[in-house]
Amino acid sequence: MATTQRGGRERVPPHPDIRTISLQQVLEALVDPVRRLIVSELYSAPDALSCGTIELPVSKSTATHHFHVLREAGLIRQYYMGTSRMNALRRDEFEESFPGLLGALMARADWA
Amino acid sequence: MATTQRGGRERVPPHPDIRTISLQQVLEALVDPVRRLIVSELYSAPDALSCGTIELPVSKSTATHHFHVLREAGLIRQYYMGTSRMNALRRDEFEESFPGLLGALMARADWA
């Protein structure tokens, strides 16, 4: 199948329950322009995107860091497909916990 | 009168035009919990409040700093009444530039 499992350990750490995420955490995640760029790409993409698909003005290790922060803030869900790590917005869940927030942010053209 | 003027110089610096404010600036302002506490107080107050009216868990000089950031981000309007500096949310203007944002944030109980 080639998705997440592989014997004993997970390759992707567990995702947090969105109900445990504070507004503070979300804002700390979204205050960074690079992370907002990531979110906006995922927001306007029909499906999940691999890390490399999203062009970012930072190094690979920095990109990893940003994806990590977004995952911990409950904004994205990650899973592996082969060597590629896929990223999907947790759109509906997030909307339920923070109604209107994502929309209000994405409505602005100057997220970058 | 006893409001803002006093001969030549203003006692309160000019307020920025909201249309020149970026989303980045707004998020940097609202990511701080103390500033969000201030905004929430003003949000649920019918009229303007003096700095001292809002109880904050920081020193006076730090409070001054936070009010400054909020003013520069176009979130509040300040003017003097006697020795008290009054603060009012720029509600309608802000809503026009960032529709739904303030509401989405204030809807959460855990801004503090």
Place this chain on the structure above:
DNA sequence: CGGAAGGTACGACAGCTGTCAAACTTTGAC
């Protein structure tokens, strides 16, 4: 097997920013 692709983990470092104390300014009250 061996190599390449795609990311991760780990330090290290620089810059920003939230914090305070102390000195100062302006206004109102007595």
Place this chain on the structure above:
DNA sequence: GTCAAAGTTTGACAGCTGTCGTACCTTCCG
């Protein structure tokens, strides 16, 4: 005139965090 109240300004400092390079790990492909 004097004193208190309310904030501001300045300078200093600590902690966080965004950044990178390097080394490392998995998985796919020939």
